[in-house]
Amino acid sequence: MKRIVVAAIVLLSASALYAQKDTVFYKHELRASFGDTFVTSAVWLENEVNYTNFSFSWFYRLEKSFWIGANFINYLGEKTYYDWREYDVDGSFKDFSNSKMKYCAIIAPEIRLSFLNQKTVILYGALSGGVGFENGYDTRFQKYPKLLFPCLHLTLFGISCHVDKNNNIFLGGELGIGFKGLGSIHAGYRF
Numbered sequence: 001m002k003r004i005v006v007a008a009i010v011l012l013s014a015s016a017l018y019a020q021k022d023t024v025f026y027k028h029e030l031r032a033s034f035g036d037t038f039v040t041s042a043v044w045l046e047n048e049v050n051y052t053n054f055s056f057s058w059f060y061r062l063e064k065s066f067w068i069g070a071n072f073i074n075y076l077g078e079k080t081y082y083d084w085r086e087y088d089v090d091g092s093f094k095d096f097s098n099s100k101m102k103y104c105a106i107i108a109p110e111i112r113l114s115f116l117n118q119k120t121v122i123l124y125g126a127l128s129g130g131v132g133f134e135n136g137y138d139t140r141f142q143k144y145p146k147l148l149f150p151c152l153h154l155t156l157f158g159i160s161c162h163v164d165k166n167n168n169i170f171l172g173g174e175l176g177i178g179f180k181g182l183g184s185i186h187a188g189y190r191f
Contacts, residue, residue, distance in 0.1 A: 025117065026168070029059040029069070031188030033174075036181035052076045053181055057188075059112065067112035071128055073179060075104035106132040106151050106179055112158075120162045122170075126155035132179065153178025160188075 035053035052075070059069030087093045108130025116123040134147040153176055160172035173185045 025061060025064055026190035027061050029057075029061070029067070029188055029190045031057040031059070031186050033057065033180070033184045033186035035073075035184035053184075055180065055184075057110070057186075059110070064117055065114045067110075067114070067124075067126075069110050069112070071106070071108045071110055071130070071180075073106040073108070075106075076101065100135070103135045104132055106130055108151055108153065108179070110153075112155075119167065122160045122172075124155070124158045124160075126153075126158060126174075126176075128153045128155075128178075151179040153180045155180075160186075 033053075033055040035055065053073060054076075055071050055073040057069055057071045059067045061067050083095065083097045085093050085095050108128045110126055110128035112124050112126040114122050114124040129150070129152045132149050132151045134149070155174045155176040157176075158172065158174040160170045162168075162170050168190050169188075170190065171185075171187050173183065174180070175183055
């Protein structure tokens with residue numbers, strides 16, 4: 001049994017290296033993503049707030065299969081309306097009304113390892129971690145203090161497919177666990 005496992009690992013490694021042998025690759029990548037935030041909203045943030053997750057990323061390819069980069073992720077949530085009353089010393093008062101958009105931003109460096117680099121397809125996994133900032137408005141409370149918190153994301157499986165003749169423009173998706181959500185779709189440009 002051990003020999004079969006070792007032989008399978010060697011064959012898969014050799015086929016992955018052969019597939020990557022003469023592939024020309026670009027060093028820089030710019031990417032825009034739209035992520036699933038249903039699970040992230042329910043677990044990490046608030047159950048009552050529906051978020052939209054947009055992210056922008058830049059990556060630099062050090063080697064054919066090793067990338068470093070940074071992500072900027074935006075969570076935009078519901079608008080919160082709230083009223084309050086302020087009193088003067090003479091007993092008079094004035095009513096105020098305002099609204100704020102729930103907002104969360106995350107800045108996170110990322111390390112990506114690609115395990116298949118074909119001319120038209122790249123398969124990869126990634127790990128990123130950073131810090132998030134929340135503006136402190138939601139539907140349950142009128143206001144609470146602004147919040148900084150740590151964030152982590154593990155991309156279990158990512159795919160990028162080139163869609164043009166020069167292999168600059170790509171589309172793809174990711175499955176992972178963390179602040180980007182369970183799934184995301186992206187489009188980008190490599191140069």
